[in-house]
Amino acid sequence: MFEKNVSLKSYNTFGIEAKASHFFTFRSVDQLQQALEQSAGMPLLVLGGGSNVLLTRDFEGLVLKNGLMGVELIEETEEHYYIKVQAGENWHQFVLKAIENGWGGIENLSLIPGTVGAAPMQNIGAYGVEIEQVFDHLEALEIASGQLRRFNHAECAFGYRESVFKKELKGRFIICSVTFKLTKAHEFNTSYGAIQQTLDEMGVTQLSIKAISDAVIKIRQSKLPDPAQIGNAGSFFKNPSVDKIDYEGLKAEFTNVPGYNQPDGKVKIPAAWLIEQAGWKGKTFGNIGVHKLQPLVLVNYGGGNGNAIKELAFDIQASVSQKFGIELHPEVNII
Known part of the structure; x- marks a missing residue:
């Protein structure tokens, strides 16, 4: 039932080479139940698009690829x-x-x-x-x-x-x-980021869900690398939130630090700004690095090693912590 010693390179958007000792794509709930029965006691890793995972080792267990469609x-x-x-x-x-x-x-x-x-x-x-x-x-x-x-x-x-x-x-x-x-009756959200500016540049006068989608696609393509071209998992870190008093203290030292008030009373600071200010934007280390346009994205230029990317992430966390006293937390699951 299970394939053995399967390369996971094409199943993760970082394009990291790692092997699964056992692999199975389930296309129905029945197939999933049978796979779980037959793999009792084995370590499990469930993959969807593999776009939020960093593989640092071969997986000695069963990798289940979700193939449920409809x-x-x-x-x-x-x-x-x-x-x-x-x-x-x-x-x-x-x-x-x-x-x-x-x-x-x-x-x-x-x-x-x-x-x-x-x-x-x-x-x-x-x-x-x-x-x-x-x-x-x-x-x-x-x-x-x-x-x-x-x-x-x-x-x-x-x-x-x-x-x-x-x-x-x-x-x-x-x-x-x-x-x-x-x-059915849509409420359009154009207030965040450059959506309205992009809609204006596109000459959109009649708002629609398609127009907003087109604008978002245009913005993302201008900022973020396509995983099919450069291995990445999108935003590697979450945007941290700090107490207002801590934010005011930061602002006294770093006057241009951006902040967005949150419903819980905290202030969210863009992780990309912190990483760029710490000097990481565009840095390359062999065949891995930090993206030149979006420092929140760690990249594999080809042949990169998962552990090397993990170490780079740790170094970025330590650097931001030392400079700003803020802890960054990965959004990506490190396996």
């Missing part, structure tokens, strides 16, 4: 569409399908790499929108029992790039499907 309109009200999406679907392709069908709410999340199943796990977000704003429920399979369980919004305990599946339930469930609550 997008279905399951309910419709006067205001919303309820769309059930299988976890193996490509996230950006789903966004494009939503726009094509007039399902609103996720257009600001265009061009985010990865699969639908990873979206609630990470509570992915961009340009003023996070998954939790359009999330209804998901179905996940409990590894220990092999049973499907439904999780509602509250049970997922969403936070900034966090959910219960990265905390208390980490490694205990495999997400199989996600149901989204998408809009």
Whole structure:
């Protein structure tokens, strides 16, 4: 049933060479249940798009590739569409399908790499929108029992790039499907970043979910490297939040430090600014480095080693901590 000694290079967007001792792509919940029964006791690693993982070693266990596919309109009200999406679907392709069908709410999340199943796990977000704003429920399979369980919004305990599946339930469930609550009458979010400026440059006078998606795609392509060209996992670190008093102290020393007030009273500081100010932007070390346009992105130019990228991340964390007294935390899962 399982393939053996499989290269994972094409299954992670960093393009890191590592091998899985056992590998299986499941395309139904039944297949997943059977795989779990046959691999009892083996270490497990579940991969979706491999866009949020840094492999630092061969994996001596079973790598399960999520191949669950399908997008279905399951309910419709006067205001919303309820769309059930299988976890193996490509996230950006789903966004494009939503726009094509007039399902609103996720257009600001265009061009985010990865699969639908990873979206609630990470509570992915961009340009003023996070998954939790359009999330209804998901179905996940409990590894220990092999049973499907439904999780509602509250049970997922969403936070900034966090959910219960990265905390208390980490490694205990495999997400199989996600149901989204998408809009019919759209509220357009153009206030974040350069969306409005880009729309103006594009000559857009009539706002639509497609226009916003096009603007977001244009912005992301201008800033972020395409993993098909340069190995990367997108933003490597989370943006840190600090207490207001600490932010004021920083501002007294670094007058141009940007900050964004948060609902919890803290101030979010862009990690990219901290990393650039610490002198890392565009630095290369052999065949790895920090991207020249977006210092939040660590890159593999080809033949890079996962441990070398991990060490680079540690060095960046230490440097930022020393200069600003702020701890950066990885958004990427280091295996």
